[in-house]
Amino acid sequence: MTFYGKKYIDYIKNLIDKILKEQYQNISKAAEIIALAVEKGNSIFAFGCSHAGIITEELFYRTGGLALINPIFNPTLMLDTRPVTLTSKVERIEGFGKEIISQSSLKENDVILIHSVSGRNPVVIDAAIQAKKIGAYVIGLTNLTYSNKVTSRHSSGKKLFEIADLVIDNCGGFEDASVEIEGLKQKVAPTSTVAGAIIVNTIIVETAAILLSKGITPPIFHSANVDGGDEFNKKIFEKYKDRIYYL
Secondary structure (H helix, E strand, O other), rough: OHHHHHHHHHHHHHHHHHHHHHHHHHHHHHHHHHHHHOOOOOEEEEEEOHHHHHHHHHHOOOOOOOOOOOEEEHHHOOOOOOOOOHHHHHHHOOOOOHHHHHHHOOOOOOOEEEEEEOOOOHHHHHHHHHHHOOOOEEEEOOOOHHHOOOOOOOOOOOOOHHOOOEEOOOOOOOEEEEEEOOOOOOOEEOOOHHHHHHHHHHHHHHHHHHHHOOOOOEEEEEOOOOOOOHHHHHHHHHOOOOOOOOO
């Protein structure tokens, strides 16, 4: 491994420590909000565009994951779109995010986590605005350093962190890339996927613990690749079918 590879790993280690120190209160608050929604029979959603959408994929239908996380996907905003550059154009279309949320199953008193690193593009801003109009609670996962250095592309002039009810900073640097290599102008290696996965999985762990403390067994998936896993998960689907929309 080169010096620069080690530098990236060290950067990530320090980033995780920073998240733990500066964002754990908001992470815990997010878990409390989600646990309360689960307790009251409401649903949980997640949304993001392009690479931000990877965190939505991380959250749903996986071993150790909370079965009640409902992804909101749109094919023109996913990385399998061709040409992939179309995703950058589509997430700048004002009004589209409103329609995505309006066509989803999100309802009053539900919770939605919206992930956007820059927080500046119209799709996520419209999504957050529409979710709040519906009466849902909006958790915004973003990069405040990045977002504060760019302007909004939305007619409101606002960015995600200015709309969300609760904001969690992924503590990344400007542009999300992290490592400087001598002789190369552009920094290398983003951090938002690593940071985002750690943050949302920490939220889920905290949520599960809170629910258990209230005498509620959280619906957490077993692996489908262990004996009995399919049967266990099937019971979860049957019990929570009125709050699971991705089947």
